[in-house]
Amino acid sequence: xxxxxxxxxxxxxxxxxxxxxxVGVEQIASAVGIKAxxxxxxxxxxxxxxxxxxxxxxxxxxxxxxxxxxxxxxSEQDVIEFEKITADDLVQKVRSLIxxxxxxxxxxxxxRMMTIEQFRSRELSELYSRRYVNQIHDYHSRLFTxxxxxxxxxxxxxxxxxxxxxxxxxxxxxxxxxxxxxEEEYMKTLESHVRLFYKTFHRDR
Amino acid sequence: xxxxxxxxxxxxxxxxxxxxxxVGVEQIASAVGIKAxxxxxxxxxxxxxxxxxxxxxxxxxxxxxxxxxxxxxxSEQDVIEFEKITADDLVQKVRSLIxxxxxxxxxxxxxRMMTIEQFRSRELSELYSRRYVNQIHDYHSRLFTxxxxxxxxxxxxxxxxxxxxxxxxxxxxxxxxxxxxxEEEYMKTLESHVRLFYKTFHRDR
DNA sequence: TTATATGGCTAAAACATATTAGCCGTGGAG
DNA sequence: CTCCACGGCTAATATGTTTTAGCCATATAA
Numbered sequence: 320x321x322x323x324x325x326x327x328x329x330x331x332x333x334x335x336x337x338x339x340x341x342v343g344v345e346q347i348a349s350a351v352g353i354k355a356x357x358x359x360x361x362x363x364x365x366x367x368x369x370x371x372x373x374x375x376x377x378x379x380x381x382x383x384x385x386x387x388x389x390x391x392x393x394s395e396q397d398v399i400e401f402e403k404i405t406a407d408d409l410v411q412k413v414r415s416l417i418x419x420x421x422x423x424x425x426x427x428x429x430x431r432m433m434t435i436e437q438f439r440s441r442e443l444s445e446l447y448s449r450r451y452v453n454q455i456h457d458y459h460s461r462l463f464t465x466x467x468x469x470x471x472x473x474x475x476x477x478x479x480x481x482x483x484x485x486x487x488x489x490x491x492x493x494x495x496x497x498x499x500x501x502e503e504e505y506m507k508t509l510e511s512h513v514r515l516f517y518k519t520f521h522r523d524r
Numbered sequence: 525x526x527x528x529x530x531x532x533x534x535x536x537x538x539x540x541x542x543x544x545x546x547v548g549v550e551q552i553a554s555a556v557g558i559k560a561x562x563x564x565x566x567x568x569x570x571x572x573x574x575x576x577x578x579x580x581x582x583x584x585x586x587x588x589x590x591x592x593x594x595x596x597x598x599s600e601q602d603v604i605e606f607e608k609i610t611a612d613d614l615v616q617k618v619r620s621l622i623x624x625x626x627x628x629x630x631x632x633x634x635x636r637m638m639t640i641e642q643f644r645s646r647e648l649s650e651l652y653s654r655r656y657v658n659q660i661h662d663y664h665s666r667l668f669t670x671x672x673x674x675x676x677x678x679x680x681x682x683x684x685x686x687x688x689x690x691x692x693x694x695x696x697x698x699x700x701x702x703x704x705x706x707e708e709e710y711m712k713t714l715e716s717h718v719r720l721f722y723k724t725f726h727r728d729r
Numbered sequence: 730t731t732a733t734a735t736g737g738c739t740a741a742a743a744c745a746t747a748t749t750a751g752c753c754g755t756g757g758a759g
Numbered sequence: 760c761t762c763c764a765c766g767g768c769t770a771a772t773a774t775g776t777t778t779t780a781g782c783c784a785t786a787t788a789a
Contacts (some may be wrong), residue, residue: 322766336643340545343746353767356748360766365747435640437702438541444702452699479716486691494657497642497649511684519724527736548776558737564778565736 323361325351328425331372335428338435339369376429383419383426384454401469402524406517410510413488416455417509421495421502431496452489459485473520480520487512528566530556533630536577540633543640544574581634588624588631589659606674607729611722615715618693621660622714626700626707636701657694664690678725685725692717 329350333342344365348355362368421427430451437447459481466472472480491505534555538547549570553560567573626632635656642652664686671677677685696710 338543338545338640340543341644344748345746354769355746356750356769357767359748363748431643435543435643438636438640439546448699448702452695475720476716479713479720482692482695482713482717483688483720486695487687490657490687490691490694494653497653508684508687511681512687515680515684515688549778550776559739560776561739561778561780562737568778570777 322351322353326358326361326368327372327375330368331376331425331428331432334369334372335431335435338432372429372432376425379423379425380429380450401466401471404466404471404521406514406521409513409517413509413513414506416488417492417506420492427496430492434493434496455485455489456481470524471521473522475520484513484516527556527558531563531566531573532577532580535573536581536630536633536637539574539577540636540640543637577634577637581630584628584630585634585655606671606676609671609676609726611719611726614718614722618714618718619711621693622697622711625697632701635697639698639701660690660694661686675729676726678727680725689718689721 326347330342330347333346333350344355344358347368348358351358358368362371419426420430433443433447433451437443456478460477463472463477463480463484467474467477488509491509494505495502531552535547535552538551538555549560549563552573553563556563563573567576624631625635638648638652638656642648661683665682668677668682668685668689672679672682693714696714699710700707
C-alpha cells in the first residue's frame with residue numbers, strides 16, 4: 320500500500336550501502352517492486368527522494384534527542400539523581416543510546432548514508448559532526464560537569480572526561496555499522512569500558 | 525610529465541570528496557589538464573584508475589606501519605624504554621601518528637575515500653576496520669600490555685585501556701577530516717586527553 | 730634519416746540513466 | 760452508474776558518460 324513510504328525506505332537502504340550516485344532509480348523501483356517511471360508519481364525527481372529521506376529522518380531524530388536531553392536539562396530532579404548514579408546506571412544509559420542508534424533501522428541506515436555523503440559539502444560535514452559527535456559529546460560534558468559539581472566524579476576537565484568516555488561509543492558504533500554480526504561482542508567491550516571509567520573516575524561522597 | 529601519477533593524484537582528490545560514482549572521467553581528465561580519452565592511454569578503464577590508487581596507497585601505508593610497529597615488536601629494547609615513558613613521550617607518539625595521518629596528502633585523501641566507500645563490500649568494510657581501527661588499537665593494546673607487565677601502568681584490561689586511549693584519537697581524526705581548519709584546536713584537546721590518561725593510569729615503580 | 734613508441738587530440742559509438750508522455754485498470758465519491 | 764483521481768505500466772526522449780577508433784606531433788633509437 321503505502322508505496323510513498325516504501326520508496327523512502329528502500330531508497331535509504333540502497334543509498335546507505337552505495338551512496339546516492341551509485342544507486343539508480345531503476346534499482347530503487349525494483350526494490351519497491353514497481354517500475355522506475357512509477358516513482359515519479361510519488362516524487363518529482365531522484366533528488367526529491369533524497370530530500371524526503373532527509374526530512375523524514377530529521378523528524379525522527381529530533382523527536383529522539385528531545386527525549387534524551389530532557390534528562391540533563393531538567394536540572395532540579397537530576398541533581399538528586401547524580402548522587403546515586405551507579406555503574407549500572409551508566410551502562411544502562413549507554414545501552415539505551417545504542418539500542419536506539421543501532422536497532423532503529425531508519426536511524427541506522429541514515430547514519431551510514433551520512434557517513435558516505437559527509438564530505439560532499441560543508442553543510443553535510445557540519446550536520447554529521449553536530450549530530451553524531453558533538454551532540455553526544457555535549458550531553459556527556461554536561462552530565463559530567465554536574466557530577467563533578469556534586470562531588471561524585473573526580474575533578475578533571477569534563478570535556479576531556481566526556482571524550483574519553485564517549486569516543487569509544489562512537490568508534491564501536493562505527494564498527495557495528497561495518498560488522499553488525501559482531502555487535503554482541505562490541506557491546507561487551509563497551510560495558511567493560513563504562514565500568515572501568517566509572518571505577519576510575521567515580522568517587523563516593 | 526609524469527601524467528600517469530598525476531591522474532592517480534587528481535582522481536584520488538576527487539574520489540575522496542565525492543566518491544567514485546559521483547566523479548566522471550571527464551572531471552579527472554580536466555583536473556589533470558588533458559581530455560578524457562587520453563586517460564585511456566594510461567589506464568584501461570575508470571575502475572582501473574581506482575584499483576591503481578588502491579595499490580599505490582597500500583604500498584605507502586604498509587611502508588609506514590612497518591616503521592611504526594617495529595617500536596613494539598622490538599621487545600628487547602622497548603622493555604627498557606617502557607620504564608621511563610613519560611607523558612611527553614605519549615604526546616609525542618600521538619603527534620607523530622597524527623602528523624603522518626593528517627599531513628600526508630595521499631594518506632589523508634585515501635582515508636576519506638575509504639570512509640566514503642566502506643559500505644560497498646565486506647572486503648572494504650574489513651579493510652577499513654583493520655587499517656583505521658584495529659591496527660592502531662592492537663598497537664596500543666600491546667604497548668599497554670607491556671607497560672602493565674613492567675608495572676608502569678595500572679593493572680587494568682589493556683584492551684579496554686587501549687580503547688579508552690585511542691578512540692579519542694580516531695574520533696578527532698574524523699573531525700579533522702571534516703573540519704581541517706580546526707585541527708589546531710583538536711590537537712590541543714588530544715594532548716589534554718593523553719595527559720589525563722597518563723596522569724590517571726601511569727604509576728611510578 | 731627513418732621508424733616507432735608515446736601520449737595528446739577529435740569524433741563517434743556504446744551504453745546507461747533520469748525523466749516525460751501517455752495509456753489503462755481499479756476503487757471510491759457523487 | 761458514472762466519473763475521476765490514483766498509481767501502475769510501456770515506450771520513448773533527453774542527457775550524460777564511458778570507452779573506442781583513428782589521427783597527429785614529438786622524441787627517441789636504430
